[in-house]
Amino acid sequence: MALGEVARARFGAVALLLIVALASGCADKRVSLRYAPGPAQPPIPDARAVTVFPFDDRRGSEGDQDPNRVGGVYYRYGNRIAKVMTETPFARTLADALASGLKARGVPAVVSAEPRYRAGASTVTTPFVLTGEVHDFSTEARYTTSGHVSGVVRLYDRTGRLVLERQFSERDREGIRLGGFAASTKRLEDALNNTFAKFVSRVVNDPDLSAALAGGRKSP
Numbered sequence: 701m702a703l704g705e706v707a708r709a710r711f712g713a714v715a716l717l718l719i720v721a722l723a724s725g726c727a728d729k730r731v732s733l734r735y736a737p738g739p740a741q742p743p744i745p746d747a748r749a750v751t752v753f754p755f756d757d758r759r760g761s762e763g764d765q766d767p768n769r770v771g772g773v774y775y776r777y778g779n780r781i782a783k784v785m786t787e788t789p790f791a792r793t794l795a796d797a798l799a800s801g802l803k804a805r806g807v808p809a810v811v812s813a814e815p816r817y818r819a820g821a822s823t824v825t826t827p828f829v830l831t832g833e834v835h836d837f838s839t840e841a842r843y844t845t846s847g848h849v850s851g852v853v854r855l856y857d858r859t860g861r862l863v864l865e866r867q868f869s870e871r872d873r874e875g876i877r878l879g880g881f882a883a884s885t886k887r888l889e890d891a892l893n894n895t896f897a898k899f900v901s902r903v904v905n906d907p908d909l910s911a912a913l914a915g916g917r918k919s920p
Contacts, residue, residue, distance in 0.1 A: 749826040750807060770837055849896055869899075
């Protein structure tokens with residue numbers, strides 16, 4: 701085989717490998733959202749029951765109006781080459797996690813089957829309602845692999861009166877990576893779940909929320 705033919709053969713092989721790598725990288729990533737309550741915290745004394753509703757999705761273009769999209773994989777110049785998806789709508793998983801975290805602190809908590817809360821219109825049987833809106837809920841691979849969860853948490857009484865409003869934001873970042881398409885699904889999943897757990901922990905351990913649920917008395 702002539703030298704030129706060898707070079708062309710090698711170039712073709714490299715090009716084929718590159719095409720295969722990009723094709724596999726462009727496939728959507730599937731991650732699983734998981735939450736388990738962290739280290740035990742003091743129970744909230746005399747805590748009254750709360751109904752947790754799914755939060756409103758206010759992520760804008762980040763979520764593509766898709767409740768199952770939770771991030772993306774991006775190449776060198778910021779162009780997205782893959783979406784990160786989850787099997788269950790993230791707002792429902794967030795509501796379940798918040799209820800679980802509150803129960804761990806001794807708060808009677810249930811999750812509403814309704815898709816969203818309408819103050820003064822939704823029927824609840826508990827003294828309080830916990831809901832809000834999500835501004836960020838994503839895991840991304842760019843030059844780093846990161847997770848970001850942020851939003852507004854609101855506590856209402858049974859009549860629909862706003863009792864408390866608080867903003868929370870949590871991030872998780874891992875080290876420099878080679879490129880967007882090289883990010884593993886596990887790394888994306890871990891970054892999101894770590895951030896998710898931090899966000900839920902911040903909410904359920906917030907002293908102002910604890911005081912409100914305890915009827916205005918500060919928990920220890």
